[in-house]
Amino acid sequence: MLIERLSLVFREVGYTGASLGMLADAAGLQKASLYHRFPGGKQQMAGQVLDTALDWFAENVLRPLEREGDPRERLFEALLGIDGFYAGGARACLLNVFGADEGPFTLRIKDALNALIAAFAKLAADAGQPAERAGRSAERAATMLQGSLVLSRGLGTQTPFRNMLLELPRELLK
Amino acid sequence: MLIERLSLVFREVGYTGASLGMLADAAGLQKASLYHRFPGGKQQMAGQVLDTALDWFAENVLRPLEREGDPRERLFEALLGIDGFYAGGARACLLNVFGADEGPFTLRIKDALNALIAAFAKLAADAGQPAERAGRSAERAATMLQGSLVLSRGLGTQTPFRNMLLELPRELLK
DNA sequence: TAATTATTACCGAACGTTCGTTTATTTATT
DNA sequence: AATAAATAAACGAACGTTCGGTAATAATTA
Secondary structure (H helix, E strand, C coil), X not given: CHHHHHHHHHHHHHXXXXXXXXXXXXXXXXXHHXXXXXXXXXXXXXXXXXXXXXXXXXXXXXXXXHCCCCHHHHHHHHHHHHHXXXXXXXXXXXXXHHHHCCCCCHHHHHHHHHHXXXXXXXXXXXXXXCHHHHHXXXXXXXXXXXXXXXXXXXXXXXHXXXXXXXXXXXHHCC | CHHHHHHHHHHHHCCCCCCHHHHHHHHCCCHHHHHHHXXXXXXXXXXXHHHHHHHHHHHHHHHHHHCCCCHHHHHHHHHHHHHHHCHXXXXXXXXXXXXXXXXXXHHHHHHHHHXXXXXXXXXXXXXXXXXXXXXHHHHHHHHHHHHHHHHHHHHCCCHHHHHHHHXXXXXXXX
């Protein structure tokens, strides 16, 4: 899939860091050919990459968190989605990567983060946490998710990410 | 201070995102003049910015964490340093910003993160936590620090950072 | 102290390179 | 034949960098 190849580049070097040469190489196309698919240029590529990622995340992470059913099962399903989305902590988060460059993605990033927190909060509430505590747990869960990605990348180890996956149930359930 | 002005630019737009024009403007100098102070160019500027920041961090955060004395007092002093270092969550972490671009700073970033975790671990151990648990608490504290910065930036609010400052004592003490 | 030399700090202008993008043309598909 | 997909070549603009020279400051000499 073309979008996914582009996504890997953006997630590795960020928006400004991704040159059209790199993107073309990753796509297996010439730079000019990318402009046939994305007349809007680099910004459109990044936007579509972000949209696709957010769609996947909504389907495989948010939806399990928000659906009906046993909270523990829903959380495990979401954690599976998270693990896949970040490749075990090896791939950076687009929200972090695109958020660094203040640009046309700021609003979408903000909405996505809020949606994640809201989904975590619903799960925690469904698991029996009082509303206020569920909100704090949700924010802390999102914080640990993002932080573990930073640490995993900075340390060159996937263990912080894995530890975070193990700790989220304690945080959000019961 | 010249270095601090450059630091603000790097922390705002990252390494690749920072152009020499922006850096020169922030410094109140011409581009050519920056090459008088930094013959090594942009890379040397970033390296010196990183070194200066790490020195400040070591002095005002790591040292309180590792010194002798009451753990609660030491932590509060460190939290004060952290709050100042990140301007209440408004300024990004150089470890995150420079870590995005895989480059000549990777090793220094790794060492700095490990030093922070080690300092947190020593504090938690001094506060009475058994060694193994102190290590986990320390990693979790570093994770929440970095994560709260991502969230604060992404959401455009300082509250995640502030909440993190409030939660660290619970995490590391007792 | 005054004049002179070194040294440092800074700047305008240009360098070659790479950036994102466009145009014109060829190849593939239907 | 017509439409879509891919490309080679080139574009202006911005990039990081270099260079020659000018102001300012310090050191040295007389």
